[in-house]
Amino acid sequence: MILLKIFWSFFQIGLFSIGGGMAAIPLIQNQVVTIHNWLTLSEFTDLITIAEMTPGPIAINSATFVGIRIAGIPGAIVATIGCIFPSCIIVSLLAWIYFKYKQLTVLQGILSGLRPTIVALIASAGLTIFSLAIWGDNGFSLDFQLINYVSVIMFGLALFILRKLKPNPIYVMLGSGIIGGVIYMIL
Known part of the structure; x- marks a missing residue:
């Protein structure tokens, strides 16, 4: 029964996550944290971090991780198949429709209308992760005692370095991880 769940x-995540892996994050969070309580919000944030760092699409990495956490290897296989199956069907169908009707202006209008929605989904996921990093599980608060100042400083420095020096973002992520690990081991 758990494998079916x-x-x-x-399958729902794969079906409705239009716009790529980052757009799937709110859907994964809803299913895994809110509906089924398979992970806490803090564990979910760790999941997203690991899924972004490992090779492959974030939604598939997340599915595999959650599946193995809930039901072992069979869970990982079922979750991964559930995540990619709708995409295979949808992409095949859309490719056929697009090549058949690509000259229609209605189709071009639909594609243009989807762009702002994808941006909103990605922004929502980013704000959720930002809020968790700065305020923890408490959520947004104006109470200065709840703010994680190490996270604020790390975020500010990383943003400054990325904008002014323009290094490879992977180096900034690695450096932030190492520095953050050292700081949190000391504290």
Whole structure:
């Protein structure tokens, strides 16, 4: 029964995550944290961090991780298949429709209308992760005692370095991870 729940949850994620892996993050969070309580919000943030760092699409990495956490290897396989199955069907269908009707202005209008929605989904995911990093599980608060100042300083420095020096973002992520690990081991 749990394998069916895992498959159905990730099938829905795969079905409705239009716009790539980052757009799938709010959907994964809803299924995994809110609906099924398979992970806490803090564990979910760790999941996203690991899924972004490992090779492959974030939604598939997340599905595999959650599946293995809930039901072992069979869970990982079922979750991964559930996540990619809708995409295979949808992409095949859309490719056929696009090549058949690509000259229609209605189709071009639909594609243009989807762009702002994808940006909003990605922004929502980013703000959720930012809020968790700065205020923790408490959520947004104006109470200065709840702010994680190490995270604020790390974020500010990383943003400054990325904007002014323009290094490879991977180096900034690695450096931030190492510095953050050292700081949190000391504290």
